[in-house]
Amino acid sequence: EPGDDLTTDLIAAREAGDGLSEAELVGTLLLMLVAGHETTLNLITNAVRALLAHPDQLRLVLDGALPWSAVVEETLRYDSPVGQFPLRYASEDIEVGEVVIRRGEALLASYAAAGRDAGHYPDADRFDLTRQPARHLSLGHGPHFCLGSGLARLEAETALRHLFGRFPELALAEGERPEPIGSFVSNSVRTLRVRTRK
Ligand code: HEM
Structure with missing residues (x-):
């Protein structure tokens, strides 16, 4: 069903012989689905979990003292939806403090750890939703900075505003101890059981 969307444009580019192979077309669409879905799902889940564990912070937003965007930014820092993104390789020797990373060595940049850097x-x-500003690396950095960052922020803000607008008494289910996803890359919980009212 062709429409005004990225999938249609990519297929059209392929059909026009625009240099996109079948494998590249499928790979790009897969990337968009994975990069665009699970990440945002994690962000919304992690934000709900953090807010329910910190009712004083939730109150600041419900009372209108802070915008939902503050929740999105602080959640990105505090509980990065992408924990780490394998792998990068040093293109030259790099000195970091007392360590030298040799050219060609593999590097793992942990966005989740960066967000909890006590030195920063x-x-x-x-x-803490009042951090000014809650800067973080959770959407990447440099030329590969997340292409969907604006959409992800908008989706998360909208979802949180509507969820808590509709269920202001939302709370964690009794005895809920959510299990981590168990992934090296994706950072969230498998399920988060909640009560919609007291
Ligand atoms: C909270 C949600 C999201 C998070 C935490 C996130 C995180 C990231 C990160 C960390 C990178 C950098 C990867 C690297 O350094 O190589 C990245 C890149 C990317 N993201 Fe996102 N992302 C999110 C949502 C989205 C959405 C909604 C889309 C698309 C609809 C998207 C599409 C992409 C694409 C295409 C790239 C690759 C950009 C490039 O290599 O030039 N992301 N994302």
Whole structure:
């Protein structure tokens, strides 16, 4: 069903012989689905979980003292939806503090750890919506900075506003101890059981 969308444009580019192979077309669409779905799902889940564990912070947003965008940015820092993104390779020797990373060595940049860097954020393990500004690496950095960052922020803000607007008494289910996803890349919980009212 062709329409005004990226999939249609990519297929058209392929059919026009625009240099996109079948494998590249399928790979790009897969990337868009994975990069665009699971990441945002994690962000929304991690934000709900953090807000329910910090009712004083939730109150600040429900009372209108802070915007939902503050929740999105602080969640990205505090509980990065992509924990780490394998792998990068040093294109030259790089000195980091007392360590030299040799050209060709593999590197794992942990966005999740960066968000909790005590040298960078005061009281880094605290979920604090009033941080100004809550800068983080959770959407990447440099030329490969997340292509969907604007969409992801908009989706998460909209979802959170509507969820808590509709269910202001939302709370974690009794005894809920959510299990981590168990992935090296994706950082969230498998399920998050909640009650919609007291
Ligand atoms: C909260 C949600 C999201 C998070 C945490 C996230 C995270 C990231 C990160 C960390 C990177 C950089 C990867 C690298 O350094 O190589 C990235 C790249 C990318 N993201 Fe996202 N992303 C999110 C949502 C989305 C959405 C909604 C889309 C598309 C609809 C998307 C599409 C992409 C694409 C295509 C790239 C590759 C960009 C490039 O290599 O030039 N992402 N994302």
